[in-house]
Amino acid sequence: MNIKLLGLLGVAFFVAGCAATEQAASPINVKAKTYAEALQSADKSCRVDEDCTSVGKGCCPCAGNEAVNKDAAKLLNQRLNKECAQAVCTLQMCYVEINTSCQNGTCVGTPKPMKDYFAK
Structure with missing residues (x-):
């Protein structure tokens, strides 16, 4: 009986350890209920500018980045595509694109200059 109990405890600790490791290694909160929650908890760490990129804040482009x-x-783009599969957006021009960079170890976005929206 004691050997079975010890075995069950061992398995429980192993499974708990694996789950904790998996969650800690994910760059987003995998248990977030919505895309907005996942975006809020997303990893924004970086070492160089190339570590950063932008994602939409919502289903429609005018929601911003x-x-x-x-x-x-x-991972965020996968969630966004799934959550927004049935979204209806108006066709309009939005000036919400950002340029991303790494500043003090954190990805930040700055508004794209207006001149960059127009063909040259």
């Missing part, structure tokens, strides 16, 4: 770590962006 957020600067995040490029690994987080992959």
